[in-house]
Amino acid sequence: MKEYDVIIVGTGVSGLFAAINLSAYRKILVITKGKLDQSDSNLAQGGICVQLDKEDYDSFMEDTLKAGHYENKREAVDVMIRGSRDVISDLEGLGVRFDKEDGRYSYTREGAHSRARILHCKDTTGREINSTLLDKVLGMKNVDMLEDTALVDILAKDGKCYGIVARMPDQTLRNIYAHVTILATGGIGGLFKKSTNYPHLTGDAVAIALKHGIRVKDIDYIQIHPTALYTDKPGRAFLISESVRGEGAVLLDKNGQRFTDELQPRDVVTRKILEQMEKDGMPYVRLCLKGYVRTDIRERFPNIYQHCLREGYDITRECIPVVPAQHYFMGGLEVDLMSRTSMANLYAVGETSCNGVHGKNRLASNSLLESLVFSKRAALDIENSWEPEGHPVFPEPEYPEKERMAEDDKRMILEEIRKEEEDAEEH
Numbered sequence: 001m002k003e004y005d006v007i008i009v010g011t012g013v014s015g016l017f018a019a020i021n022l023s024a025y026r027k028i029l030v031i032t033k034g035k036l037d038q039s040d041s042n043l044a045q046g047g048i049c050v051q052l053d054k055e056d057y058d059s060f061m062e063d064t065l066k067a068g069h070y071e072n073k074r075e076a077v078d079v080m081i082r083g084s085r086d087v088i089s090d091l092e093g094l095g096v097r098f099d100k101e102d103g104r105y106s107y108t109r110e111g112a113h114s115r116a117r118i119l120h121c122k123d124t125t126g127r128e129i130n131s132t133l134l135d136k137v138l139g140m141k142n143v144d145m146l147e148d149t150a151l152v153d154i155l156a157k158d159g160k161c162y163g164i165v166a167r168m169p170d171q172t173l174r175n176i177y178a179h180v181t182i183l184a185t186g187g188i189g190g191l192f193k194k195s196t197n198y199p200h201l202t203g204d205a206v207a208i209a210l211k212h213g214i215r216v217k218d219i220d221y222i223q224i225h226p227t228a229l230y231t232d233k234p235g236r237a238f239l240i241s242e243s244v245r246g247e248g249a250v251l252l253d254k255n256g257q258r259f260t261d262e263l264q265p266r267d268v269v270t271r272k273i274l275e276q277m278e279k280d281g282m283p284y285v286r287l288c289l290k291g292y293v294r295t296d297i298r299e300r301f302p303n304i305y306q307h308c309l310r311e312g313y314d315i316t317r318e319c320i321p322v323v324p325a326q327h328y329f330m331g332g333l334e335v336d337l338m339s340r341t342s343m344a345n346l347y348a349v350g351e352t353s354c355n356g357v358h359g360k361n362r363l364a365s366n367s368l369l370e371s372l373v374f375s376k377r378a379a380l381d382i383e384n385s386w387e388p389e390g391h392p393v394f395p396e397p398e399y400p401e402k403e404r405m406a407e408d409d410k411r412m413i414l415e416e417i418r419k420e421e422e423d424a425e426e427h
Contacts, residue, residue: 003177004029004144006382007164009151009205010184012039013126014350014371016133018182020094021379024142029176031149031166033185034200036134040186040351041368043196044126045241045303046110047118048368050084057081059114064366067112067265068330068359071218076356079337080366083373088119090376096132097121110242110364112265118365123241123301126368151185151204154346155394156212161346162391173397179388180345182378187329187351188222189236191410195326196228196239205352207409209333210416215342217354218331219413220420223362225327226269227251229311229320230284237325238307240287242266242364247300248292252319254280267361270324277323284321328367330358339378347382349375 005026008015019028032038051060064077092098098119099106109116121128137143146169153165155175163177185205189197209216227245228237245251245262251269253259253276260272273285289297297316298305305315313320333341333348335355341348350371357370 006180007176007178008182008184010186011036012041012184012186012350013130013133013368014375015184016137017372018349018375018379019137019143021376023383026142028143030143031146033150036147038198039130040197041126042130044368045123045239046243047108047120047125047365049118049365050088051081052117063113064363067361067363069361072359073356076337080357080370080373084369087372091129094132094136096129108243108246110246111263111269112363123303154208157392160344165397173399175394175396177391180382183348183352184350185352189326192326194237196225196237199236202410203413205333207412210412215334217334220417221330221360223266223328223330224270224324226266226273226324227287227322228325230323240304240322244289244301248294249287249289250292252286252288254282265361273324284323286319287322288319289315290317328362330362338381339374347378349378
């Protein structure tokens with residue numbers, strides 16, 4: 001029987017940063033359903049928000065609230081903004097190097113931001129942060145890491161979590177015990193036909209929460225990103241970062257006419273694109289960088305440039321077809337300001353949690369920041385309230401049919417999403 005102090009499910013920035021901020025004396029297990037680097041954090045292109053100065057507090061708060069349709073939890077937004085500078089310092093201390101010009105931070109602007117306050121590492125900010133954190137955790141002697149290991153259930157009794165049931169790489173099921181469990185399982189993109197998420201991210205923690213009566217919140221709040229590269233090929237949609245539009249790129253209809261303000265909130269731009277597609281009778285609109293983006297396109301957006309080139313588009317010379325795709329999950333397991341769920345000894349961080357920061361629509365580049373700030377708070381809360389106790393022994397799980405379980409979980413989530421949407425319409 002395996003037992004740990006803390007189990008962390010997920011290897012995105014929230015799971016990894018939690019591990020880094022826990023005591024080196026804790027015996028920690030980190031598992032991931034895919035490979036270690038297959039998290040949506042790793043795919044984040046645009047950047048990470050930061051409070052520029054004291055004068056920026058009010059505008060940062062207002063930008064976040066306005067994008068979220070004022071359904072945000074203001075106290076949570078306050079925590080995120082005030083924690084932003086410390087998180088950036090932490091990341092730089094770990095080795096993350098943000099882009100600079102003449103020795104100063106290079107800030108960019110994205111949709112619904114009133115100021116340029118987004119730090120970036122070219123157009124692979126998530127990869128730079130996630131890989132740096134992953135390297136750090138891989139070097140920690142108190143941490144075991146397992147990939148191709150799926151969360152199937154939690155071990156729960158009398159309102160407390162005592163660990164997880166995991167499907168191991170050999171497909172056997174195993175109980176793994178822990179004093180504390182942190183769920184950092186990411187979003188729900190795998191439930192959709194077209195998503196910028198990895199397909200194995202299917203809301204596993206949400207399905208488990210519904211099963212155990214753990215409180216969830218706003219699970220019908222699902223963000224569609226306005227600009228994914230159009231393709232008729234199956235598989236994950238390739239994101240064209242909002243920072244491209246922040247640097248000046250414009251959206252054009254079939255006649256080459258600009259039809260909207262590209263720096264409105266994501267839900268607004270998505271709606272405008274869908275309306276224009278219907279008017280044009282086209283399955284996409286076009287995004288043009290040439291003549292509009294003032295910086296060196298290949299230097300500023302090397303990842304996007306290379307991917308589009310492989311797909312037959314040279315973004316330095318021609319427009320590219322773009323279309324909306326599912327991108328982010330604002331709902332999730334309801335947590336407090338320390339990332340505690342409604343079940344004792346169980347925390348949730350990152351996209352699978354709902355602390356109220358994002359409201360109904362996430363402000364661009366707040367995801368990495370929110371994940372890091374609140375995962376650090378979870379780790380510190382665990383340390384400050386550490387009271388290890390014994391646990392009941394649960395029966396070893398039987399091996400059920402893998403595909404049937406996955407379909408049952410997906411159905412449960414989709415039914416709950418539809419129920420929340422119907423309730424919202426009635427009110």
